[in-house]
Amino acid sequence: MSGTIASAAGSGTVAVMMSGGVDSAVAAALLLEQGYAVVGVTMKLWGGESDSGCCSVSDVDDARRVADQLGIDHHVFNFGDTFDEFVVDPYVAAHGQGLTPNPCIECNRHVKFDRMLARADALGFDAIATGHHARVATMPGGGLRLARGADAAKDQSYVLYMLDQSVLRRLLLPVGEMTKDEVRSHASRLGLRIASKPDSQDVCFITAAGGGRPAFLTERMPLTPGTVVDRSGATVGSVDAVQLVTIGQRKGLNTAGQGEPVYAIDVDVPEARVTVGRKADLLTDVTSIGRLEWADQAPVAGRYGVQISAHGRVAEAEVEPGPDDTLELRWVAPHNKVAAGQSVVLYEAETVIGGGIALP
Amino acid sequence: MSEPQTYLDHAATTVMHPAALEAMVAEMQRVQGNPTGAHRIARDARRRLDDAREIIGDLTGSDPGGVIFTGGGTEADNLAITGLVGPGAPAEGKLAVCPATEHHAVLHPVQAHGGRVVGVNPDGTVDLDALAQALDAEVAVVSVMVANNESGVIQPLEPVRALMDERAPDAVLHTDAVQGAVWLDLAEAAAPADLLALSAHKFGGPMGVGALIVKHDTKLAPLLLGGGQERERRAGTQNVPGAVAMAAALAAYARDRASENARLAAERDRLADGLLAAVPNTFESGDRAKKVPGSCHLCFDGIESEALLFLLEREGIYASAASSCSSGAQEPSHVLAAMGVSRERAQGSLRLSLGRATTSTDIDRALAIIPPAVAHLREAGS
Numbered sequence: 063m064s065g066t067i068a069s070a071a072g073s074g075t076v077a078v079m080m081s082g083g084v085d086s087a088v089a090a091a092l093l094l095e096q097g098y099a100v101v102g103v104t105m106k107l108w109g110g111e112s113d114s115g116c117c118s119v120s121d122v123d124d125a126r127r128v129a130d131q132l133g134i135d136h137h138v139f140n141f142g143d144t145f146d147e148f149v150v151d152p153y154v155a156a157h158g159q160g161l162t163p164n165p166c167i168e169c170n171r172h173v174k175f176d177r178m179l180a181r182a183d184a185l186g187f188d189a190i191a192t193g194h195h196a197r198v199a200t201m202p203g204g205g206l207r208l209a210r211g212a213d214a215a216k217d218q219s220y221v222l223y224m225l226d227q228s229v230l231r232r233l234l235l236p237v238g239e240m241t242k243d244e245v246r247s248h249a250s251r252l253g254l255r256i257a258s259k260p261d262s263q264d265v266c267f268i269t270a271a272g273g274g275r276p277a278f279l280t281e282r283m284p285l286t287p288g289t290v291v292d293r294s295g296a297t298v299g300s301v302d303a304v305q306l307v308t309i310g311q312r313k314g315l316n317t318a319g320q321g322e323p324v325y326a327i328d329v330d331v332p333e334a335r336v337t338v339g340r341k342a343d344l345l346t347d348v349t350s351i352g353r354l355e356w357a358d359q360a361p362v363a364g365r366y367g368v369q370i371s372a373h374g375r376v377a378e379a380e381v382e383p384g385p386d387d388t389l390e391l392r393w394v395a396p397h398n399k400v401a402a403g404q405s406v407v408l409y410e411a412e413t414v415i416g417g418g419i420a421l422p
Numbered sequence: 423m424s425e426p427q428t429y430l431d432h433a434a435t436t437v438m439h440p441a442a443l444e445a446m447v448a449e450m451q452r453v454q455g456n457p458t459g460a461h462r463i464a465r466d467a468r469r470r471l472d473d474a475r476e477i478i479g480d481l482t483g484s485d486p487g488g489v490i491f492t493g494g495g496t497e498a499d500n501l502a503i504t505g506l507v508g509p510g511a512p513a514e515g516k517l518a519v520c521p522a523t524e525h526h527a528v529l530h531p532v533q534a535h536g537g538r539v540v541g542v543n544p545d546g547t548v549d550l551d552a553l554a555q556a557l558d559a560e561v562a563v564v565s566v567m568v569a570n571n572e573s574g575v576i577q578p579l580e581p582v583r584a585l586m587d588e589r590a591p592d593a594v595l596h597t598d599a600v601q602g603a604v605w606l607d608l609a610e611a612a613a614p615a616d617l618l619a620l621s622a623h624k625f626g627g628p629m630g631v632g633a634l635i636v637k638h639d640t641k642l643a644p645l646l647l648g649g650g651q652e653r654e655r656r657a658g659t660q661n662v663p664g665a666v667a668m669a670a671a672l673a674a675y676a677r678d679r680a681s682e683n684a685r686l687a688a689e690r691d692r693l694a695d696g697l698l699a700a701v702p703n704t705f706e707s708g709d710r711a712k713k714v715p716g717s718c719h720l721c722f723d724g725i726e727s728e729a730l731l732f733l734l735e736r737e738g739i740y741a742s743a744a745s746s747c748s749s750g751a752q753e754p755s756h757v758l759a760a761m762g763v764s765r766e767r768a769q770g771s772l773r774l775s776l777g778r779a780t781t782s783t784d785i786d787r788a789l790a791i792i793p794p795a796v797a798h799l800r801e802a803g804s
Binding site: 122137139142180181183 | 733751752
């Protein structure tokens with residue numbers, strides 16, 4: 063079964079979250095063309111007064127000037143406290159536990175589609191909109207599901223898997239119908255100043271110029287050196303920071319002379335130990351996930367498409383309930399182990415059923 | 423726009439006084455001689471600049487020679503602090519001291535040069551015991567503002583001066599009078615100060631011009647190097663139209679200050695009392711008796727300023743909360759934090775600042791619109 067994609071209705075007031083990038087700029091432009099009353103909102107989440115990276119002054123300026131070009135009002139909301147509490151602090155804590163967090167997903171869950179949504183409600187907006195490459199589909203039973211964006215390479219449905227009916231029915235994703243090229247040409251046609259602005263980086267609050275993830279985490283938590291052992295327990299290498307190693311990682315393990323490439327197959331932060339093995343040792347038949355969230359209702363046991371990273375390949379798994387509100391995914395073909403902490407998203411054809419977080 | 427506009431953000435900036443606008447346009451329409459030049463046209467410009475200097479000196483208790491025109495209040499404050507204790511300055515290596523509620527134009531240079539920041543009382547006035555503790559022979563400048571830009575609280579300069587005489591007799595007293603100039607006769611209110619910063623656009627003059635008043639010939643290192651303008655204390659061709667307009671505005675404000683202060687204090691009281699009565703769980707920051715007449719500063723528990731300002735703007739009411747950062751986002755108020763207001767309560771702060779253009783209709787509208795907006799946000803839980 064696959065849903066029908068909702069078409070733009072075109073009335074009411076919409077708060078469009080404008081990051082300063084091209085997707086959200088075109089989203090605002092399209093909503094205006096469709097007849098909505100549009101207000102641009104940029105969330106100030108991170109950084110000081112002259113920061114770079116996420117929510118930088120120049121990004122806010124870009125959003126503001128695009129709003130000026132479009133002739134819409136633009137407001138900046140400071141949700142920095144929520145971002146610290148629900149995105150940055152947990153990101154750091156997760157590394158301390160040897161987990162692999164996805165801060166973009168936490169930002170969507172707690173900031174964009176919770177705090178911002180509540181603010182939009184309080185201010186009387188009928189809907190919110192973003193520039194995400196995804197769509198909202200109406201299922202045959204009337205329920206709504208998130209669906210993949212028209213541009214498969216840019217699809218962002220994975221990072222939005224937590225959206226439920228209460229959000230989906232107030233959410234507009236105008237660029238979900240377009241390819242990225244179409245978005246950029248639309249921006250050029252409108253003469254928007256950000257038409258050729260590069261896509262944003264992965265973790266917005268960490269900049270390469272600032273020393274990247276190691277420097278960011280070092281400022282906020284103790285990083286501990288670790289030993290690298292093979293499956294027999296023999297030491298074969300070392301790492302500077304065991305908290306920065308992710309399952310599947312090949313580089314930076316300092317395991318010269320091992321012949322075949324080796325991969326991290328287990329990370330034990332309390333013991334400061336990384337176990338390495340061959341590529342085949344990464345494979346598993348089953349993955350358990352917790353913190354389950356569904357667009358509508360939990361899936362019936364059966365076979366579904368599963369995606370474990372933002373632009374990862376879809377693999378098939380037989381899904382059945384596990385103990386204590388967990389779900390067990392039995393991979394149809396052996397699958398690489400999923401790093402604990404990563405989000406695991408279930409798809410039915412092109413639509414998102416929901417998902418959860420990989421358990422250790 | 424045809425819908426009613428109620429501007430209650432005069433502490434941010436205010437409309438130009440007609441006398442200032444007229445003086446400025448007239449000046450710009452003249453052939454503008456450069457006031458440092460030697461010929462007649464230049465000398466004419468110099469004369470009008472010095473007329474402005476004299477007017478401003480008179481109104482602030484200074485000789486005309488003490489008036490240094492600057493690019494605004496921030497530059498004047500920076501010149502006072504950095505010009506004294508910054509690199510290469512006469513008191514380099516010594517310290518600046520200020521209360522924690524100072525404008526960032528004072529606070530940041532004080533901190534940048536390793537100075538001492540002292541606390542304030544819950545009513546917003548400087549904690550004199552803490553100040554006394556911070557004063558010693560190492561201190562070269564103490565900076566205490568005439569009136570606070572957020573709370574509107576007037577600082578007691580006499581006791582500050584008395585403490586300095588006792589504990590740091592060689593230090594100079596600088597006062598940021600940017601918010602005070604509208605409401606107070608600075609020749610009197612800022613009499614204890616040696617240095618005094620002004621910003622024209624707060625009192626009906628244009629943006630981009632201000633002055634540092636140096637009353638007792640304090641030696642300062644210039645921030646800008648270049649020509650010898652302003653007696654080598656501020657290089658760069660003077661903004662003659664700006665200076666002329668600034669003097670006209672200050673003089674115009676001085677003329678009807680008494681009656682306007684009385685009128686606006688009554689309107690402010692009507693506004694503050696009305697909101698306190700109409701909106702439960704509302705708190706007034708500081709002590710109103712110690713505030714400038716146009717300042718109404720309240721905290722509404724259980725709401726966020728950003729949301730309230732959005733709703734008020736939709737109804738044509740323009741106000742502000744704490745200071746905005748360069749992105750335009752609202753930042754938590756350092757002033758309220760220093761006064762001991764909890765971060766949670768400070769999140770619901772609203773500054774309504776009245777000015778000469780404020781009418782009783784503006785206050786009526788604010789009283790009609792703000793209470794239901796706060797109630798709505800409390801109900802919505804955001």
